[in-house]
Amino acid sequence: MQKLNRTELQGVIAHELTHVKDYDIRFVTLVAVMVGLVSILSQLFLRSMWYGGLGGRNDRREGGGGTAILLVIGIVLAIVAPLIVKLVQLAISRKREFMADAGGVELTRYPEGLASALEKIRDESKTGPKTEVNAAVAPLFIADPVKDRFISLFQTHPPIEDRIRVLRSM
Numbered sequence: 001m002q003k004l005n006r007t008e009l010q011g012v013i014a015h016e017l018t019h020v021k022d023y024d025i026r027f028v029t030l031v032a033v034m035v036g037l038v039s040i041l042s043q044l045f046l047r048s049m050w051y052g053g054l055g056g057r058n059d060r061r062e063g064g065g066g067t068a069i070l071l072v073i074g075i076v077l078a079i080v081a082p083l084i085v086k087l088v089q090l091a092i093s094r095k096r097e098f099m100a101d102a103g104g105v106e107l108t109r110y111p112e113g114l115a116s117a118l119e120k121i122r123d124e125s126k127t128g129p130k131t132e133v134n135a136a137v138a139p140l141f142i143a144d145p146v147k148d149r150f151i152s153l154f155q156t157h158p159p160i161e162d163r164i165r166v167l168r169s170m
Contacts, residue, residue: 003124004117011104011114012142018103024096031089039082046074094158101163105170115167118143122160 001009019025105111121143143160
């Protein structure tokens with residue numbers, strides 16, 4: 001609050017109020033439940049195949065080729081499904097950040113305020129003291145606080161430069 005001027009602070013607050021107005025917390029919670037559900041279902045499928053729940057014990061004695069195929073499918077789903085769902089969750093999170101930026105501009109009618117605030121936040125994160133942040137709470141920040149990410153697919157926020165460019169084009 002000490003580093004932002006009035007219009008920048010208004011832009012940041014409008015951005016956050018847009019998250020509240022759009023029920024983003026509820027939406028992110030629902031997406032997290034869906035991620036957990038996919039993970040649980042893939043584990044349930046895998047374990048039921050591993051312990052013979054679906055194929056039955058007679059299939060193993062009689063060759064059980066179908067059970068082996070289902071076991072391989074279960075293993076692949078157990079590994080791939082949660083990863084794909086997590087990527088979708090992060091993509092949704094990045095999209096909602098752009099929507100909150102647009103909603104903040106709609107409230108303030110001044111895109112330069114939020115753009116300037118994002119520039120200051122970006123510059124502060126480069127020159128200021130390093131903050132240790134757990135990746136689990138990264139979505140709670142206005143800009144992605146975890147800088148050692150190697151692929152943009154795994155970021156909770158879109159790059160600040162992209163957000164600033166979009167804001168300035170409004």
